[in-house]
Amino acid sequence: MKIEIPEGSPFGLVNLPYGVFSTRESGPRVGVRVADFVVDLAMALGDEVFARPSLNAFMAQGFDRWKEVRGRITELVSGEVPGEVVHAVADVTPHLPIEVGDYVDFYASEHHASNLGRLFRPDSEPLMPNWKHLPVGYHGRAGTVVVSGTDIVRPCGQRKAADETAPTFGECRRLDIEAELGFVVGTGSPLGSSVSTAEFARRVFGVVLVNDWSARDIQAWEYVPLGPFLGKSFATSISPWVVPLVALEAARVPTPPQDPEPLPYLREAEPWGLDIDLTVSWNGQDVSHPPYREMYWSPAQMLAHMTVNGAASRTGDLYASGTISGPEKDQRGAFIELTWGGKEPIQVGDEERTFLLDGDEVVISATAPGAGGGRIGFGEVRGRILPATEAKR
Incomplete structure (x- = not known):
């Protein structure tokens, strides 16, 4: 045929x-x-x-x-x-298209990091002193990476609101999304070696869409001093189609200006910024359009930093970009930003909404310029929220 x-x-x-x-x-x-x-x-x-x-x-x-x-x-x-x-x-x-080796999540959007800095530290500089010197990241949980269409059970854990004197245990009250891209390592590197930015295109096989589900109240109570743990590890969804990196050659663009100049191991002769447009849909309504081209750190720099200490990388390792956000409100890739910590609800259908309710469905899709004109697609990453009690049935 x-x-x-x-x-x-x-x-x-x-x-x-x-x-x-x-x-x-x-x-x-x-x-x-x-x-x-x-x-x-x-x-x-x-x-x-x-x-x-x-x-x-x-x-x-x-x-x-x-x-x-x-x-x-x-x-x-x-x-x-x-x-x-x-x-x-x-x-x-x-x-699930890959057997996930390790999972690392970065924090590579200056707009996202600055917005969260303003939310959480209103009397301080938005960015931490190290942020423009290295791609900040954390190690996630490979065993809870799931394919698009898998339902997400609302997580439980410790949480403490500002008006509470002590933490309580219960279901997440501030369940959120993070619209991201994920990069799949095709050929790894042995323990004690590192991967240069120039090796990125031969090491990374392709790209998927990522929704890094986030329990913001659990995360806020636990993250000092060691960072995300149970607020992130309950589920990360990826799209079923892995777009080959070579298919994205026409989407390559410079990264935003990096000042100060990165240390030598993070420098790129030809930067791997990518002109990819995402759309976030909440219960069938488009609420955000995050632009990946705004990301401060490139995926080549992320891989170089991830291995510069001699950490091994393996076939199937997945590392994600962190939330993709742009300078405009409708380009924010997480609901904590979009609703400014829940203080500025947005209209979703007939309701004003801040964070996810049981039964909500989020779909993230994306396209990029293709060779010869036109657009190439990544498909979608879709997930629906189930009540916490369903996990105990």
Whole structure:
């Protein structure tokens, strides 16, 4: 059969994102998305590395192999494709595309960091003294990274409001989102070595959308002095399609000016800023449009910093950008910013809202410029909030 790619499709030949899917007849395996179809790569290319429930084995084969396979896929789907290897997207079940090794989350948006600084430390400088010298980050929990469409149970923990004299235990009262991009390491680096910014494009396989769900009240009570823990570790959602880094070449832009100049290991000959536009939808209503091009630290700098102390990196490691926010109110990528700590509710449907209620659904989507014009898509990362009590049933 000939796969028809409608003009303007975000999943055309310049994209070709990878994912893991299953059908009624077969278990999880690797496929590539073309328009509204998924091509079974194990069958189409006759390669058992794709007959696996994650992309890890393929990613571990390295950059030259990624390039060769992308060429074969492009040639294949440009012509006649055996009908038995093609499935409609609507007929398959998506799965977590990677076996996550380690998960690290950064804090790379100056607008987001400044907004939170103004909220939490109104009488101090918004940014901490180290912020413009290094990409600030923390180690998250790989075991709670889930694929888009997975319901999110409202977390419980300790929380202490400003008007309370002691902490109490209970369900999160200020449940939030963070709209982010995630970068998937394809080939790792051994313990005791580091990855330079120049190696980024050969080390990182691709990009996913991330919703780093955040329990703001639990986080506020626990984070001093060691940072996020239970307020973050209960769930992180990613999109099912991994957009190859090579597909984003046309989206490359300079990062914002970095002053002071970063230390040598963080400098880039050709900065890896990316012109990617996100949309955050809350119960079906678009409420924010975060621009990734505004991010102060690039993903190449994040990877260099993550490994500069000799920490090993592995195939399947996931590191996220941190909340993506722009200078305008409607570009803020977290509800704590969008509602200014809950003091400025926004209209969602017929209601004024601040933080997430049970039953709410959040969808984050994104597009970027593609080679030859047009846009390429990342799909979406979707999650619905379940009551805390459902976890005990």
